[in-house]
Amino acid sequence: MTESVLKELTTMTMNCKPIETIDQRINDIRMRTAEIVNNDILPNESRLWAERREDESWSHRNEVLELRAQIKEKVKQAGLWAPHLPADYGGMGLDFLAHAYMNEVLAYAIGASSLFGVVAPNSGNQSVLVKYGTEEQKQKWLLPLIDGTLESGFSMTEPHNPGSDPRSLDTSAVIEGDEFVINGHKWFTSNGIDADFFIVMCRVVEAGATDLKTGPMVQIIVPTATRGVNIVRGIGVWGRKESDHCEIKYEDVRVPVANALGRVGDGHQAAQDRLGAGRIYHCMNSVGQMWRAFDLMVQRAASRDVHGGKLQDKQFIQGFIADSYIDIQSARLMTIHAAEKIDQGLQAARTDISAIKVYVPAAYSRVVDRAIQVWGAAGVSNDLPLAGMYMGARTLRIADGPDEVHKILIAKHVLGQYAKGEGWDFGN
Ligand SMILES: Cc1cc2nc3c(=O)[nH]c(=O)nc-3n(C[C@H](O)[C@H](O)[C@H](O)COP(=O)(O)OP(=O)(O)OC[C@H]3O[C@@H](n4cnc5c(N)ncnc54)[C@H](O)[C@@H]3O)c2cc1C
Numbered sequence: 393m394t395e396s397v398l399k400e401l402t403t404m405t406m407n408c409k410p411i412e413t414i415d416q417r418i419n420d421i422r423m424r425t426a427e428i429v430n431n432d433i434l435p436n437e438s439r440l441w442a443e444r445r446e447d448e449s450w451s452h453r454n455e456v457l458e459l460r461a462q463i464k465e466k467v468k469q470a471g472l473w474a475p476h477l478p479a480d481y482g483g484m485g486l487d488f489l490a491h492a493y494m495n496e497v498l499a500y501a502i503g504a505s506s507l508f509g510v511v512a513p514n515s516g517n518q519s520v521l522v523k524y525g526t527e528e529q530k531q532k533w534l535l536p537l538i539d540g541t542l543e544s545g546f547s548m549t550e551p552h553n554p555g556s557d558p559r560s561l562d563t564s565a566v567i568e569g570d571e572f573v574i575n576g577h578k579w580f581t582s583n584g585i586d587a588d589f590f591i592v593m594c595r596v597v598e599a600g601a602t603d604l605k606t607g608p609m610v611q612i613i614v615p616t617a618t619r620g621v622n623i624v625r626g627i628g629v630w631g632r633k634e635s636d637h638c639e640i641k642y643e644d645v646r647v648p649v650a651n652a653l654g655r656v657g658d659g660h661q662a663a664q665d666r667l668g669a670g671r672i673y674h675c676m677n678s679v680g681q682m683w684r685a686f687d688l689m690v691q692r693a694a695s696r697d698v699h700g701g702k703l704q705d706k707q708f709i710q711g712f713i714a715d716s717y718i719d720i721q722s723a724r725l726m727t728i729h730a731a732e733k734i735d736q737g738l739q740a741a742r743t744d745i746s747a748i749k750v751y752v753p754a755a756y757s758r759v760v761d762r763a764i765q766v767w768g769a770a771g772v773s774n775d776l777p778l779a780g781m782y783m784g785a786r787t788l789r790i791a792d793g794p795d796e797v798h799k800i801l802i803a804k805h806v807l808g809q810y811a812k813g814e815g816w817d818f819g820n
Pocket of ligand 1: 513545546547548549550553554555556557579580581582583637787790791792793794795796797800
Protein backbone atom coordinates (compact mmCIF):
# COMPACT_ATOMS: atom_id res chain seq x y z
CA MET A 393 0.00 0.00 0.00
CA THR A 394 1.39 3.42 -0.83
CA GLU A 395 1.28 6.18 1.73
CA SER A 396 -0.70 8.65 -0.41
CA VAL A 397 -4.18 7.15 -0.51
CA LEU A 398 -3.90 5.64 2.91
CA LYS A 399 -2.82 8.90 4.49
CA GLU A 400 -6.32 10.05 5.30
CA LEU A 401 -7.11 6.64 6.74
CA THR A 402 -4.08 5.96 8.85
CA THR A 403 -5.57 7.84 11.76
CA MET A 404 -8.57 5.48 11.70
CA THR A 405 -8.52 2.89 14.45
CA MET A 406 -10.79 0.01 15.33
CA ASN A 407 -13.57 1.15 17.62
CA CYS A 408 -13.43 -1.74 20.05
CA LYS A 409 -14.96 -1.19 23.48
CA PRO A 410 -15.79 -3.67 26.26
CA ILE A 411 -18.93 -5.75 25.62
CA GLU A 412 -21.27 -5.64 28.62
CA THR A 413 -22.63 -9.16 28.22
CA ILE A 414 -19.32 -11.08 28.15
CA ASP A 415 -16.99 -11.77 31.03
CA GLN A 416 -14.26 -9.40 32.08
CA ARG A 417 -11.46 -11.80 31.11
CA ILE A 418 -12.55 -11.90 27.46
CA ASN A 419 -13.05 -8.14 27.38
CA ASP A 420 -9.57 -7.69 28.75
CA ILE A 421 -8.09 -9.88 25.98
CA ARG A 422 -10.04 -8.00 23.30
CA MET A 423 -9.02 -4.59 24.61
CA ARG A 424 -5.34 -5.48 24.90
CA THR A 425 -5.42 -6.98 21.39
CA ALA A 426 -7.09 -3.83 20.04
CA GLU A 427 -4.43 -1.67 21.68
CA ILE A 428 -1.64 -3.41 19.74
CA VAL A 429 -3.68 -3.52 16.53
CA ASN A 430 -4.47 0.20 16.76
CA ASN A 431 -1.15 1.54 18.05
CA ASP A 432 1.43 -0.74 16.51
CA ILE A 433 0.04 -2.54 13.47
CA LEU A 434 -2.41 -0.27 11.64
CA PRO A 435 -0.08 2.76 11.50
CA ASN A 436 2.67 0.52 10.07
CA GLU A 437 0.54 -1.62 7.77
CA SER A 438 1.97 -0.29 4.52
CA ARG A 439 5.54 -0.95 5.72
CA LEU A 440 4.89 -4.30 7.38
CA TRP A 441 3.46 -6.09 4.37
CA ALA A 442 4.92 -4.26 1.37
CA GLU A 443 5.79 -6.77 -1.35
CA ARG A 444 9.51 -7.34 -1.52
CA ARG A 445 10.91 -5.41 -4.47
CA GLU A 446 13.88 -6.70 -6.43
CA ASP A 447 15.80 -3.45 -6.00
CA GLU A 448 15.07 -3.28 -2.28
CA SER A 449 18.12 -2.74 -0.10
CA TRP A 450 19.02 -5.14 2.68
CA SER A 451 18.91 -2.34 5.22
CA HIS A 452 15.29 -1.61 4.27
CA ARG A 453 14.40 -5.29 4.42
CA ASN A 454 16.04 -5.59 7.82
CA GLU A 455 14.05 -2.59 9.04
CA VAL A 456 10.82 -4.39 8.16
CA LEU A 457 11.93 -7.60 9.86
CA GLU A 458 13.02 -5.62 12.91
CA LEU A 459 9.63 -3.90 13.07
CA ARG A 460 7.82 -7.26 12.89
CA ALA A 461 10.09 -8.65 15.62
CA GLN A 462 9.39 -5.64 17.86
CA ILE A 463 5.63 -6.06 17.51
CA LYS A 464 5.86 -9.81 18.16
CA GLU A 465 7.84 -9.10 21.31
CA LYS A 466 5.16 -6.64 22.44
CA VAL A 467 2.47 -9.25 21.79
CA LYS A 468 4.40 -11.79 23.88
CA GLN A 469 4.93 -9.27 26.69
CA ALA A 470 1.19 -8.62 26.68
CA GLY A 471 0.53 -12.38 27.04
CA LEU A 472 -1.30 -12.50 23.70
CA TRP A 473 1.01 -14.89 21.81
CA ALA A 474 -0.38 -18.03 20.09
CA PRO A 475 -4.03 -18.01 21.21
CA HIS A 476 -4.54 -21.43 19.58
CA LEU A 477 -1.94 -23.24 21.72
CA PRO A 478 -2.08 -24.56 25.29
CA ALA A 479 -0.02 -22.68 27.88
CA ASP A 480 2.38 -25.67 28.16
CA TYR A 481 3.46 -24.95 24.59
CA GLY A 482 3.90 -21.22 25.04
CA GLY A 483 0.36 -20.29 23.98
CA MET A 484 -2.47 -18.48 25.75
CA GLY A 485 -4.40 -21.65 26.59
CA LEU A 486 -7.63 -19.91 25.65
CA ASP A 487 -11.03 -21.53 25.75
CA PHE A 488 -13.00 -21.58 22.56
CA LEU A 489 -15.20 -18.53 23.00
CA ALA A 490 -12.39 -16.27 24.19
CA HIS A 491 -10.29 -17.23 21.17
CA ALA A 492 -13.18 -16.52 18.80
CA TYR A 493 -13.79 -13.09 20.36
CA MET A 494 -10.08 -12.27 20.14
CA ASN A 495 -9.92 -13.20 16.45
CA GLU A 496 -12.41 -10.59 15.27
CA VAL A 497 -10.15 -7.92 16.76
CA LEU A 498 -6.79 -9.16 15.54
CA ALA A 499 -8.12 -9.91 12.03
CA TYR A 500 -9.10 -6.23 11.62
CA ALA A 501 -5.48 -5.51 10.69
CA ILE A 502 -4.46 -7.44 7.60
CA GLY A 503 -1.77 -10.03 8.30
CA ALA A 504 -1.81 -9.31 12.04
CA SER A 505 -2.43 -12.92 13.00
CA SER A 506 1.16 -13.80 12.06
CA LEU A 507 2.36 -11.15 14.53
CA PHE A 508 0.28 -12.93 17.19
CA GLY A 509 1.89 -16.30 16.38
CA VAL A 510 -0.98 -17.77 14.34
CA VAL A 511 0.04 -18.59 10.77
CA ALA A 512 -1.82 -21.15 8.66
CA PRO A 513 -1.03 -23.91 7.88
CA ASN A 514 1.57 -24.01 10.70
CA SER A 515 -1.06 -23.23 13.34
CA GLY A 516 -3.30 -26.13 12.23
CA ASN A 517 -0.31 -28.47 12.14
CA GLN A 518 0.73 -27.32 15.61
CA SER A 519 -2.72 -28.14 17.00
CA VAL A 520 -2.70 -31.59 15.36
CA LEU A 521 0.82 -32.29 16.71
CA VAL A 522 -0.28 -31.20 20.20
CA LYS A 523 -3.20 -33.61 20.08
CA TYR A 524 -1.75 -36.61 18.20
CA GLY A 525 2.04 -36.26 18.41
CA THR A 526 4.27 -38.56 20.46
CA GLU A 527 6.74 -36.95 22.86
CA GLU A 528 9.51 -37.55 20.33
CA GLN A 529 7.50 -35.97 17.47
CA LYS A 530 6.74 -32.98 19.66
CA GLN A 531 10.41 -32.42 20.42
CA LYS A 532 11.47 -32.85 16.81
CA TRP A 533 8.68 -31.09 14.92
CA LEU A 534 6.29 -29.21 17.19
CA LEU A 535 8.67 -27.15 19.31
CA PRO A 536 10.72 -25.85 16.34
CA LEU A 537 7.46 -25.11 14.52
CA ILE A 538 6.32 -23.03 17.48
CA ASP A 539 9.59 -21.13 17.87
CA GLY A 540 9.64 -20.44 14.12
CA THR A 541 12.79 -22.37 13.21
CA LEU A 542 10.74 -24.80 11.07
CA GLU A 543 7.94 -24.26 8.54
CA SER A 544 5.29 -26.79 7.50
CA GLY A 545 2.46 -27.66 5.11
CA PHE A 546 -0.62 -29.88 5.12
CA SER A 547 -0.86 -32.10 2.04
CA MET A 548 -4.27 -33.64 1.53
CA THR A 549 -5.96 -32.46 -1.69
CA GLU A 550 -5.22 -34.35 -4.92
CA PRO A 551 -5.71 -33.03 -8.47
CA HIS A 552 -7.36 -36.21 -9.79
CA ASN A 553 -9.79 -36.67 -6.86
CA PRO A 554 -12.47 -34.37 -5.42
CA GLY A 555 -11.09 -32.65 -2.33
CA SER A 556 -14.66 -32.07 -1.17
CA ASP A 557 -14.94 -35.84 -0.67
CA PRO A 558 -11.77 -36.81 1.27
CA ARG A 559 -12.78 -40.49 1.17
CA SER A 560 -11.71 -40.44 -2.48
CA LEU A 561 -8.04 -39.80 -1.80
CA ASP A 562 -5.59 -42.49 -2.93
CA THR A 563 -2.08 -41.47 -1.90
CA SER A 564 -0.72 -44.80 -0.67
CA ALA A 565 1.57 -45.72 2.22
CA VAL A 566 2.91 -49.28 2.14
CA ILE A 567 4.61 -50.58 5.28
CA GLU A 568 7.99 -52.17 4.53
CA GLY A 569 9.84 -53.16 7.70
CA ASP A 570 9.94 -50.07 9.86
CA GLU A 571 9.29 -47.68 6.98
CA PHE A 572 6.33 -46.24 5.07
CA VAL A 573 6.79 -46.06 1.30
CA ILE A 574 4.57 -43.23 0.06
CA ASN A 575 3.32 -42.66 -3.47
CA GLY A 576 0.82 -40.02 -4.49
CA HIS A 577 0.07 -36.76 -6.21
CA LYS A 578 -1.10 -33.73 -4.20
CA TRP A 579 -1.77 -30.13 -4.99
CA PHE A 580 -2.67 -26.89 -3.24
CA THR A 581 -0.33 -27.75 -0.37
CA SER A 582 -0.04 -24.24 1.06
CA ASN A 583 3.32 -22.92 2.29
CA GLY A 584 4.91 -25.66 0.16
CA ILE A 585 7.84 -23.52 -0.96
CA ASP A 586 9.10 -22.73 2.54
CA ALA A 587 7.99 -25.88 4.36
CA ASP A 588 10.58 -28.07 6.10
CA PHE A 589 8.04 -30.86 6.50
CA PHE A 590 4.59 -31.83 5.32
CA ILE A 591 1.83 -33.64 7.12
CA VAL A 592 0.64 -35.91 4.31
CA MET A 593 -2.75 -37.63 4.30
CA CYS A 594 -2.31 -41.22 3.07
CA ARG A 595 -4.04 -44.57 2.98
CA VAL A 596 -2.21 -47.61 4.30
CA VAL A 597 -2.43 -50.40 1.72
CA GLU A 598 -0.73 -53.73 1.04
CA ALA A 599 2.21 -53.76 -1.38
CA GLY A 600 0.94 -54.15 -4.97
CA ALA A 601 -2.67 -53.32 -4.00
CA THR A 602 -4.82 -52.22 -6.93
CA ASP A 603 -7.64 -50.81 -4.77
CA LEU A 604 -6.10 -47.69 -3.27
CA LYS A 605 -9.37 -46.20 -2.01
CA THR A 606 -10.29 -48.38 0.92
CA GLY A 607 -7.25 -48.64 3.22
CA PRO A 608 -7.29 -46.89 6.63
CA MET A 609 -6.21 -43.27 6.58
CA VAL A 610 -3.17 -41.94 8.37
CA GLN A 611 -1.36 -38.63 8.52
CA ILE A 612 2.39 -38.99 8.12
CA ILE A 613 5.12 -36.46 8.83
CA VAL A 614 7.33 -36.20 5.75
CA PRO A 615 10.46 -33.99 5.82
CA THR A 616 10.61 -31.96 2.60
CA ALA A 617 14.22 -32.94 2.00
CA THR A 618 13.37 -36.66 1.76
CA ARG A 619 14.27 -38.26 -1.56
CA GLY A 620 11.17 -38.58 -3.77
CA VAL A 621 9.38 -35.44 -2.48
CA ASN A 622 9.16 -33.61 -5.76
CA ILE A 623 7.69 -30.11 -5.77
CA VAL A 624 6.37 -29.68 -9.29
CA ARG A 625 5.37 -26.00 -9.02
CA GLY A 626 3.88 -23.25 -6.93
CA ILE A 627 0.47 -23.05 -8.62
CA GLY A 628 -0.40 -19.62 -10.00
CA VAL A 629 -3.64 -18.30 -8.49
CA TRP A 630 -5.79 -15.25 -9.11
CA GLY A 631 -3.77 -14.20 -12.14
CA ARG A 632 -0.42 -14.37 -10.34
CA LYS A 633 2.26 -16.50 -12.02
CA GLU A 634 3.20 -18.38 -8.87
CA SER A 635 2.04 -18.93 -5.34
CA ASP A 636 3.15 -21.03 -2.39
CA HIS A 637 0.21 -23.43 -2.93
CA CYS A 638 2.26 -26.31 -4.33
CA GLU A 639 1.72 -29.27 -6.56
CA ILE A 640 3.78 -32.15 -5.17
CA LYS A 641 4.54 -35.67 -6.32
CA TYR A 642 5.49 -38.19 -3.65
CA GLU A 643 7.46 -40.86 -5.48
CA ASP A 644 8.65 -43.85 -3.42
CA VAL A 645 9.18 -41.58 -0.43
CA ARG A 646 10.53 -43.54 2.56
CA VAL A 647 10.00 -42.32 6.12
CA PRO A 648 10.03 -44.20 9.45
CA VAL A 649 6.75 -45.76 10.57
CA ALA A 650 7.31 -43.72 13.74
CA ASN A 651 6.38 -40.63 11.66
CA ALA A 652 2.69 -41.62 11.73
CA LEU A 653 0.63 -39.04 13.61
CA GLY A 654 -1.65 -41.02 15.88
CA ARG A 655 -2.68 -44.56 15.01
CA VAL A 656 -3.26 -45.86 11.49
CA GLY A 657 -6.98 -45.22 10.94
CA ASP A 658 -6.95 -41.91 12.88
CA GLY A 659 -6.16 -39.85 9.77
CA HIS A 660 -9.70 -38.84 8.86
CA GLN A 661 -10.55 -37.88 12.44
CA ALA A 662 -7.35 -35.83 12.73
CA ALA A 663 -8.34 -33.92 9.58
CA GLN A 664 -11.83 -33.33 11.00
CA ASP A 665 -10.29 -32.05 14.25
CA ARG A 666 -8.17 -29.66 12.26
CA LEU A 667 -11.01 -28.26 10.17
CA GLY A 668 -14.14 -28.74 12.30
CA ALA A 669 -13.97 -26.28 15.15
CA GLY A 670 -11.31 -24.22 13.39
CA ARG A 671 -13.99 -23.00 11.01
CA ILE A 672 -15.33 -20.82 13.83
CA TYR A 673 -11.95 -19.09 14.13
CA HIS A 674 -11.79 -18.56 10.37
CA CYS A 675 -15.29 -17.07 10.40
CA MET A 676 -14.40 -14.70 13.25
CA ASN A 677 -11.36 -13.65 11.20
CA SER A 678 -13.70 -12.89 8.32
CA VAL A 679 -15.90 -10.85 10.66
CA GLY A 680 -12.86 -8.78 11.68
CA GLN A 681 -11.99 -8.19 8.04
CA MET A 682 -15.57 -7.25 7.17
CA TRP A 683 -15.47 -4.79 10.03
CA ARG A 684 -12.37 -3.21 8.47
CA ALA A 685 -13.93 -3.12 4.98
CA PHE A 686 -17.04 -1.51 6.48
CA ASP A 687 -14.97 1.20 8.21
CA LEU A 688 -13.12 1.91 4.97
CA MET A 689 -16.39 2.10 3.02
CA VAL A 690 -18.17 4.41 5.45
CA GLN A 691 -15.17 6.71 5.81
CA ARG A 692 -14.90 7.05 2.07
CA ALA A 693 -18.64 7.65 1.69
CA ALA A 694 -18.40 10.44 4.27
CA SER A 695 -15.44 12.17 2.60
CA ARG A 696 -15.87 11.75 -1.17
CA ASP A 697 -17.69 14.45 -3.15
CA VAL A 698 -19.43 13.14 -6.28
CA HIS A 699 -21.97 14.92 -8.49
CA GLY A 700 -22.49 17.83 -6.18
CA GLY A 701 -22.71 16.01 -2.89
CA LYS A 702 -21.11 13.55 -0.54
CA LEU A 703 -21.44 9.87 -1.38
CA GLN A 704 -22.99 9.32 2.05
CA ASP A 705 -26.00 11.42 1.00
CA LYS A 706 -26.85 9.21 -1.98
CA GLN A 707 -29.46 6.60 -1.28
CA PHE A 708 -27.63 3.94 -3.30
CA ILE A 709 -24.70 4.29 -0.92
CA GLN A 710 -26.91 4.38 2.16
CA GLY A 711 -28.29 1.07 0.91
CA PHE A 712 -24.71 -0.30 0.73
CA ILE A 713 -24.11 0.80 4.31
CA ALA A 714 -27.34 -0.70 5.64
CA ASP A 715 -26.93 -3.99 3.75
CA SER A 716 -23.35 -4.32 4.94
CA TYR A 717 -24.35 -3.59 8.53
CA ILE A 718 -26.95 -6.36 8.31
CA ASP A 719 -24.44 -8.77 6.71
CA ILE A 720 -21.83 -8.16 9.41
CA GLN A 721 -24.22 -8.34 12.35
CA SER A 722 -25.85 -11.54 11.14
CA ALA A 723 -22.49 -13.18 10.30
CA ARG A 724 -21.04 -12.17 13.67
CA LEU A 725 -23.99 -13.28 15.79
CA MET A 726 -24.29 -16.61 13.95
CA THR A 727 -20.60 -17.25 14.54
CA ILE A 728 -20.72 -16.35 18.23
CA HIS A 729 -23.77 -18.59 18.61
CA ALA A 730 -21.82 -21.48 17.03
CA ALA A 731 -18.83 -20.77 19.32
CA GLU A 732 -21.09 -20.84 22.39
CA LYS A 733 -22.59 -24.12 21.23
CA ILE A 734 -19.17 -25.78 20.95
CA ASP A 735 -19.20 -25.91 24.75
CA GLN A 736 -21.87 -28.62 24.37
CA GLY A 737 -19.49 -30.55 22.08
CA LEU A 738 -18.57 -30.44 18.41
CA GLN A 739 -21.47 -32.71 17.55
CA ALA A 740 -24.07 -30.30 18.94
CA ALA A 741 -22.57 -27.41 16.97
CA ARG A 742 -22.03 -29.12 13.63
CA THR A 743 -25.15 -27.73 11.89
CA ASP A 744 -24.27 -24.22 13.05
CA ILE A 745 -20.64 -24.65 11.97
CA SER A 746 -21.75 -25.66 8.47
CA ALA A 747 -24.20 -22.74 8.43
CA ILE A 748 -21.51 -20.17 9.21
CA LYS A 749 -19.08 -21.82 6.80
CA VAL A 750 -21.59 -21.07 4.03
CA TYR A 751 -22.99 -17.77 5.28
CA VAL A 752 -19.93 -15.87 6.50
CA PRO A 753 -17.66 -16.06 3.41
CA ALA A 754 -20.65 -15.04 1.24
CA ALA A 755 -21.45 -12.10 3.53
CA TYR A 756 -17.76 -11.18 3.56
CA SER A 757 -17.71 -11.18 -0.27
CA ARG A 758 -20.77 -8.90 -0.39
CA VAL A 759 -19.39 -6.43 2.15
CA VAL A 760 -15.99 -6.17 0.45
CA ASP A 761 -17.64 -5.92 -2.96
CA ARG A 762 -19.63 -2.87 -1.83
CA ALA A 763 -16.57 -1.28 -0.22
CA ILE A 764 -14.66 -1.69 -3.49
CA GLN A 765 -17.53 -0.11 -5.41
CA VAL A 766 -17.62 2.92 -3.09
CA TRP A 767 -13.86 3.41 -3.47
CA GLY A 768 -14.02 3.22 -7.28
CA ALA A 769 -10.67 2.56 -8.97
CA ALA A 770 -8.77 2.81 -5.67
CA GLY A 771 -10.88 -0.10 -4.46
CA VAL A 772 -9.19 -2.54 -6.84
CA SER A 773 -5.74 -1.01 -6.40
CA ASN A 774 -2.97 -2.37 -4.21
CA ASP A 775 -3.12 0.87 -2.21
CA LEU A 776 -5.96 -0.58 -0.17
CA PRO A 777 -6.42 -4.04 1.35
CA LEU A 778 -9.82 -4.52 -0.33
CA ALA A 779 -8.73 -6.36 -3.47
CA GLY A 780 -6.81 -8.91 -1.41
CA MET A 781 -9.82 -9.34 0.88
CA TYR A 782 -12.07 -9.88 -2.13
CA MET A 783 -9.92 -12.74 -3.42
CA GLY A 784 -9.63 -14.17 0.07
CA ALA A 785 -13.38 -14.12 0.62
CA ARG A 786 -14.05 -15.84 -2.70
CA THR A 787 -11.45 -18.51 -1.99
CA LEU A 788 -13.06 -19.22 1.39
CA ARG A 789 -16.18 -20.50 -0.38
CA ILE A 790 -14.07 -23.39 -1.72
CA ALA A 791 -11.37 -24.10 0.87
CA ASP A 792 -12.25 -26.04 4.04
CA GLY A 793 -15.22 -27.65 2.30
CA PRO A 794 -17.14 -25.94 -0.52
CA ASP A 795 -20.55 -24.34 0.13
CA GLU A 796 -22.52 -27.19 -1.42
CA VAL A 797 -21.02 -29.83 0.87
CA HIS A 798 -21.97 -27.82 3.95
CA LYS A 799 -25.48 -27.15 2.66
CA ILE A 800 -25.93 -30.89 2.17
CA LEU A 801 -24.86 -31.43 5.79
CA ILE A 802 -27.27 -28.80 7.11
CA ALA A 803 -30.18 -30.33 5.19
CA LYS A 804 -29.20 -33.83 6.37
CA HIS A 805 -29.22 -32.79 10.04
CA VAL A 806 -32.51 -30.93 9.69
CA LEU A 807 -34.23 -33.74 7.80
CA GLY A 808 -32.91 -36.27 10.32
CA GLN A 809 -34.54 -34.31 13.12
CA TYR A 810 -37.90 -34.21 11.35
CA ALA A 811 -37.61 -37.92 10.53
CA LYS A 812 -37.49 -38.53 14.29
CA GLY A 813 -40.84 -36.74 14.54
CA GLU A 814 -39.38 -33.57 16.05
CA GLY A 815 -39.16 -30.08 14.56
CA TRP A 816 -36.00 -27.94 14.64
CA ASP A 817 -35.38 -26.06 17.89
CA PHE A 818 -34.01 -22.69 16.85
CA GLY A 819 -33.79 -21.60 20.46
CA ASN A 820 -30.98 -24.01 21.31
C1 LIG B 1 -6.02 -21.04 -1.79
C2 LIG B 1 -6.22 -22.47 -1.45
C3 LIG B 1 -5.43 -23.06 -0.48
C4 LIG B 1 -5.59 -24.42 -0.18
N1 LIG B 1 -4.74 -25.00 0.74
C5 LIG B 1 -4.78 -26.34 0.93
C6 LIG B 1 -3.82 -26.99 1.75
O1 LIG B 1 -2.95 -26.36 2.38
N2 LIG B 1 -3.84 -28.35 1.84
C7 LIG B 1 -4.76 -29.10 1.18
O2 LIG B 1 -4.73 -30.32 1.30
N3 LIG B 1 -5.71 -28.50 0.39
C8 LIG B 1 -5.73 -27.16 0.24
N4 LIG B 1 -6.66 -26.55 -0.59
C9 LIG B 1 -7.61 -27.37 -1.32
C10 LIG B 1 -9.04 -27.30 -0.82
O3 LIG B 1 -9.16 -27.89 0.44
C11 LIG B 1 -9.92 -27.95 -1.87
O4 LIG B 1 -9.88 -27.12 -3.02
C12 LIG B 1 -11.35 -28.15 -1.46
O5 LIG B 1 -11.44 -29.17 -0.48
C13 LIG B 1 -12.26 -28.52 -2.65
O6 LIG B 1 -11.73 -29.62 -3.34
P1 LIG B 1 -11.54 -29.56 -4.94
O7 LIG B 1 -10.80 -28.32 -5.28
O8 LIG B 1 -10.94 -30.86 -5.35
O9 LIG B 1 -12.98 -29.39 -5.53
P2 LIG B 1 -14.02 -30.58 -5.88
O10 LIG B 1 -14.11 -31.52 -4.73
O11 LIG B 1 -13.71 -31.12 -7.23
O12 LIG B 1 -15.38 -29.77 -5.94
C14 LIG B 1 -15.61 -28.81 -6.99
C15 LIG B 1 -16.96 -28.18 -6.80
O13 LIG B 1 -17.96 -29.17 -6.90
C16 LIG B 1 -19.09 -28.79 -6.14
N5 LIG B 1 -19.48 -29.92 -5.29
C17 LIG B 1 -18.68 -30.73 -4.56
N6 LIG B 1 -19.43 -31.69 -3.93
C18 LIG B 1 -20.71 -31.46 -4.29
C19 LIG B 1 -21.95 -32.10 -3.99
N7 LIG B 1 -21.99 -33.17 -3.19
N8 LIG B 1 -23.09 -31.60 -4.54
C20 LIG B 1 -23.05 -30.52 -5.36
N9 LIG B 1 -21.90 -29.88 -5.67
C21 LIG B 1 -20.76 -30.34 -5.16
C22 LIG B 1 -18.67 -27.57 -5.30
O14 LIG B 1 -19.20 -26.41 -5.89
C23 LIG B 1 -17.18 -27.58 -5.42
O15 LIG B 1 -16.61 -26.28 -5.32
C24 LIG B 1 -6.57 -25.19 -0.85
C25 LIG B 1 -7.40 -24.57 -1.79
C26 LIG B 1 -7.24 -23.24 -2.09
C27 LIG B 1 -8.12 -22.62 -3.13
